[in-house]
Amino acid sequence: MCNRRSTIAGLALLLLCSLFAGCVRLPDSKPPGPWYEAYQPIDDEASREFVFLALERAVAEFGEPVIAVNTIMLRRSRKTAEARSYRIGEDFSLTECVDASNGVYVIYIGVDPDHKNYYALLGHECAHLLNPRITDWYMEGLATVFSEQVCQTLGKEWGDWKQRFERSRREPYALSYRMMLALQQAFPDEYPLLVGCAVPNGHGPKWLRIDIDAWLVNLPKERRAEALAIIEPHVSGLSRQTSKQYGFTAPAELE
Structure with a gap:
């Protein structure tokens, strides 16, 4: 009995030491x-x-x-x-x-x-x-299009992004890239105004989204339907990829 008690006490002490040793090793967050x-x-x-x-x-x-x-x-x-x-x-x-x-x-x-x-x-x-502070899929697509074009201008490799983004039908970066590239090609004069159409995204005052309806107002009335036709095929896929980190707001006419 004495040996059993000693063994149990020893195991308890070893366990206690192990627990404290583990706490000592745990890093700050x-x-x-x-x-x-x-x-x-x-x-x-x-x-x-x-x-x-x-x-x-x-x-x-x-x-x-x-x-x-x-x-x-x-x-x-x-x-x-x-x-x-x-x-x-x-x-x-x-x-x-x-x-x-x-x-x-x-x-x-x-x-x-x-x-x-x-x-x-x-x-x-x-x-x-x-x-x-802008964290939505319009801005992500704009940044990806910019990346491709600046890399081409400066003679830098664009890796495997082109192949990946042209083929994927689900990846939000691919969808946003194709959508924003099409908008840039169709509306080269109005496209740069997108960055200035930022409003709070509803997740606190720090974070913003692009107000796509405010941007559409900059387009000639007779061409707004063309812009909506570019955005519409991507609405469903990007809407499924929203989070606190990345948002997506469809134009009011497509909701």
Whole structure:
């Protein structure tokens, strides 16, 4: 009996020690400093030059960013060695303004600079510098179209996106790309006005959507039906892909 009690006590002590040891090893949910400091910097002159030229083209096409861009930090969305224990996401692509007063932005890219889709992703994120608060499928499609065209202009590979987006009938990025490319081709003069038609998206004051009805007003009355005909085939597919992150509002005439 004495040995059994000792064994049980020993097991209990071992279990207790294991539990506390596990708690000690558990990381905090996020790093103590700014998020971007937990990710690997991209120190690449070719990338910096691409961003500079891409932003220059975006401004020429769509107008000045809502928040002036003074500094752009590039990050590979992989944790640094110091941050490897933190529970934060990796391999995503995102543009965020981290200091609106001073115009400081961070662009995160989900692949390495030598990946075939690197410049496709980087070009896409450069379009979001115009207004990173717009998070809907109109803006995502616009950014993808911009990415293709700026990569072509600057002689950068667009990876496998063209083949992928032309074939897919369900992927929202493919649907939004084809929809926005068709709108650009049909309405080259009015297309750049889309970015300026941003309104709150209903998920808090920080996030916006493109008011497609406000944009349609810019078109000649006799051509609005043409724009609606371009958008209509994509409404069902994009409406099924809405979330707090990405919204989609069909034109009122198609609801």
